[in-house]
Amino acid sequence: MSTSHHAPAAVRLPTAAADAQRQSDQTTTMPAEGNKNVQVPAILVLEDGRVFHGVSFGAEGETFGEIVFHTGMTGYQEVLTDPSYHRQIVVMTAPHIGNTGVNDDDAESHRIWVSGYVVREPSRIVSNWRAQRTLEEELRRQGVVGIALSGTRALTRHLRDKGVMRAAISTVETDPDKLRERVLASPQMVGANLAGEVTTAEPYTVRPPDGVPVRFTVAAVDLGIKAMTPQRLAERGCEVRVLPAHTTAEQILALNPDGVFFSNGPGDPAAADAVVETMRGILDAGTPLLGICFGNQILGRALGLETYKLPFGHRGANHPVRETRTGRVYITSQNHGFAVRAPLDGPFDTPYGRAEVSYIGLNDGVVEGLRLLDRPALSTQFHPEAASGPHDAADVFDTFVEMMTAHRQAREAARA
Ligand SMILES: NC(=O)CC[C@H](N)C(=O)O
Numbered sequence: 351m352s353t354s355h356h357a358p359a360a361v362r363l364p365t366a367a368a369d370a371q372r373q374s375d376q377t378t379t380m381p382a383e384g385n386k387n388v389q390v391p392a393i394l395v396l397e398d399g400r401v402f403h404g405v406s407f408g409a410e411g412e413t414f415g416e417i418v419f420h421t422g423m424t425g426y427q428e429v430l431t432d433p434s435y436h437r438q439i440v441v442m443t444a445p446h447i448g449n450t451g452v453n454d455d456d457a458e459s460h461r462i463w464v465s466g467y468v469v470r471e472p473s474r475i476v477s478n479w480r481a482q483r484t485l486e487e488e489l490r491r492q493g494v495v496g497i498a499l500s501g502t503r504a505l506t507r508h509l510r511d512k513g514v515m516r517a518a519i520s521t522v523e524t525d526p527d528k529l530r531e532r533v534l535a536s537p538q539m540v541g542a543n544l545a546g547e548v549t550t551a552e553p554y555t556v557r558p559p560d561g562v563p564v565r566f567t568v569a570a571v572d573l574g575i576k577a578m579t580p581q582r583l584a585e586r587g588c589e590v591r592v593l594p595a596h597t598t599a600e601q602i603l604a605l606n607p608d609g610v611f612f613s614n615g616p617g618d619p620a621a622a623d624a625v626v627e628t629m630r631g632i633l634d635a636g637t638p639l640l641g642i643c644f645g646n647q648i649l650g651r652a653l654g655l656e657t658y659k660l661p662f663g664h665r666g667a668n669h670p671v672r673e674t675r676t677g678r679v680y681i682t683s684q685n686h687g688f689a690v691r692a693p694l695d696g697p698f699d700t701p702y703g704r705a706e707v708s709y710i711g712l713n714d715g716v717v718e719g720l721r722l723l724d725r726p727a728l729s730t731q732f733h734p735e736a737a738s739g740p741h742d743a744a745d746v747f748d749t750f751v752e753m754m755t756a757h758r759q760a761r762e763a764a765r766a
Pocket residue numbers: 434613614615616617618619642643644645685686687688689
């Protein structure tokens with residue numbers, strides 16, 4: 351089956367072979383390639399004409415997307431299920447993928463979002479006590495078209511030098527020129543407004559774990575939210591009400607939340623005007639605000655700053671950033687292709703008072719966080735919730751909780 355570039359990959363019915371494999375996969379060590387007798391040829395064609403040959407990994411068919419690379423050594427399941435990768439073909443630079451299989455606990459959302467998957471060498475066996483399925487089985491079950499090829503290093507270096515671009519993987523088209531024509535007709539990531547394609551249809555609530563009392567209510571605007579973010583807030587005593595992307599500022603404020611969170615998500619922040627308006631409504635009200643990744647870009651725009659596309663982005667689990675106030679360095683999990691342009695040399699004026707760049711990426715000087723100095727609002731371009739990645743920056747959630755505490759105390763003092 352083929353996944354088109356704009357529709358989410360449909361759930362693909364398992365093949366008889368995969369079914370048989372599932373039944374025999376009762377142990378946690380399983381052959382990962384046993385369900386495929388013949389290797390099916392596949393091609394990867396880039397917008398600029400570069401062609402890579404490999405074999406099918408996952409579902410057979412044809413798929414399009416922006417091709418990007420991820421440098422994390424672990425966390426493939428979190429990558430696949432992160433909604434921010436919607437419409438992207440992800441290349442894993444780690445050479446051996448699938449070793450720990452797939453389980454029902456590590457997913458960051460209810461499905462795989464990458465539009466295509468490129469690996470060097472799929473693991474031949476799965477060996478992990480938590481594994482429930484093989485990776486290839488999961489890719490097939492969800493209709494995700496992938497390719498295994500020996501040149502992932504050459505491919506990554508090409509994208510680093512030329513920048514990310516559109517691409518396609520196909521097991522049905524054998525003529526690269528014909529496939530390239532379709533790549534050139536597929537949509538660009540610049541200008542793509544995608545939150546509406548990934549957001550929850552209905553609001554839902556994430557409650558603190560047993561034994562943790564509820565201290566705050568947080569409204570979370572789901573622009574493509576990862577499951578771990580409301581979890582990190584819930585662990586700190588927040589009851590998190592997750593809301594569809596189109597929820598207005600009035601509707602959010604009517605819930606009387608202690609704080610408002612704007613999530614990560616796919617697409618170009620420059621195309622998300624409606625969300626920028628929503629955030630301005632929250633800033634006007636003075637309610638404490640936290641943004642992560644896409645949420646950081648939206649905060650930049652709400653403050654009147656511009657966003658721009660990076661040549662090849664940051665996707666991995668070991669990106670160093672420096673906190674400007676303290677000089678402290680954090681190793682962070684990141685996944686972004688756009689960034690905010692802001693003055694790096696100290697506080698600057700915005701319609702909401704003074705703001706500053708709170709973190710700077712140490713690899714390339716990119717803005718990795720913003721903080722308002724006169725209102726309770728902060729955001730990070732990196733992922734303090736990790737999933738996967740280091741937990742260095744989890745104190746961002748503590749700062750948000752401190753902002754909500756101070757805001758509540760100030761409101762109570764004003765009322766008294
Ligand atoms: N993880 C994210 O929120 C990504 C934000 C945005 N889509 C980007 O690529 O920069």
